[in-house]
């Protein structure tokens with residue numbers, strides 16, 4: 001996504017742009033899996049901030065609706081707790097506040113105030129963090145930056161996310177519901193900054209969306225635009241090295257030979273780039289040493305039954321959230337009692353599964369460490385997930401599975417170069433993690449730029465699109481010199 005965004009922007013600025021992609025398809029983690037009669041979006045399942053995507057079409061003078069369709073979700077997520085409590089979370093902030101008051105006795109004014117503050121945090125800091133390279137002085141000398149710095153206390157950067165939630169809400173289930181948003185950038189709510197309370201305010205404010213043709217159509221629509229404006233694509237072409245002349249990047253090397261270029265924008269995982277594509281070059285070790293975000297195991301199950309109590313997005317919380325994050329980030333184990341995310345795109349796109357059946361994307365967060373990814377660990381996790389879902393849904397799930405495949409940290413690494421299978425590069429557990437994340441440019445090599453979920457401003461589709469914008473702007477300035 002980062003690479004597509006950067007390629008489109010640089011082409012629109014008048015440059016000749018060629019994309020070299022190791023896989024035979026466009027979109028990276030937004031892959032499609034067909035397992036028997038079931039279609040799955042292999043990676044991302046939640047689409048937010050569609051404007052960042054639409055902007056690329058508008059920049060090209062096109063109508064986004066001619067390329068891509070999506071709909072707003074009324075219900076954002078169906079939540080299930082081990083004690084039998086459930087909640088269907090409406091997208092509308094006032095309706096969510098009411099639902100939390102009715103279900104858990106929460107003070108609805110506190111919920112509304114919490115979400116409003118999240119929106120204010122974004123209004124204050126979003127522009128600085130998402131539209132600019134953090135590691136350039138100019139970012140902090142604008143009037144907007146000065147305003148944000150004066151009001152930095154409002155961002156609650158130095159509070160922990162869980163601490164904020166525990167102090168704001170009375171019911172532990174509400175705390176857990178909002179804590180889970182730290183996982184949107186692969187982080188730990190017990191360590192990450194309360195700055196990230198802005199994340200739930202997107203879903204319960206601007207909204208969450210479903211692309212009518214599935215998540216992969218986000219990338220495919222950008223690919224169509226890119227080819228129409230003249231970006232050239234070479235698929236099944238792995239970049240094997242970044243070519244350098246002195247302190248300047250001069251191109252890339254593939255199996256077919258060297259391709260000269262005035263600038264290179266890398267959308268590969270930043271650790272893969274330094275370790276595998278320029279191993280002899282000094283690397284920014286401090287940025288690469290930052291602890292990784294979570295990885296995931298995803299079971300893709302074709303289920304020959306439909307479940308009325310389930311929606312598009314479903315979360316089955318673990319009983320001890322703290323123990324789960326301790327396993328993910330401290331003891332580095334696959335959780336024994338995991339929180340399970342279940343996505344069913346067939347709820348909105350019925351042709352993803354045969355009639356009366358559902359395509360289950362069942363995801364559990366695990367540490368980013370491929371060494372933990374053994375057949376025994378996978379078999380144990382599969383049984384654990386089946387036991388939990390069967391108990392919570394009151395039906396034996398295993399006999400209903402008629403098609404199956406799985407994604408693990410190792411396959412994430414093999415398919416997209418995600419280092420150790422990390423979903424989003426480094427995690428955001430440290431209060432200063434934003435500043436340690438790799439920038440969108442190389443400090444050492446002129447002409448080398450970075451985009452994608454492992455560099456600034458972070459992982460996920462919206463931020464990857466933003467990183468493409470920042471990288472393209474930096475590359476454009478460099479090429480104009």
Ligand SMILES: Cc1cc2nc3c(=O)[nH]c(=O)nc-3n(C[C@H](O)[C@H](O)[C@H](O)COP(=O)(O)OP(=O)(O)OC[C@H]3O[C@@H](n4cnc5c(N)ncnc54)[C@H](O)[C@@H]3O)c2cc1C
Nearest residue numbers: 001002022028029043044045046239268452453460461464
């Ligand atoms: C299971 C899962 C669930 C997720 N859920 C969500 C979600 O719900 N919402 C959300 O917003 N985000 C989610 N994400 C994260 C999201 O997919 C990414 O952050 C986002 O797609 C950005 O990707 P990217 O630009 O970093 O590139 P990637 O998707 O990582 O793509 C990098 C591309 O570079 C190519 N490449 C790498 N090395 C080379 C090389 N040497 N030569 C040539 N090509 C190379 C790869 O083949 C790949 O196509 C999820 C990810 C996963 C895996």
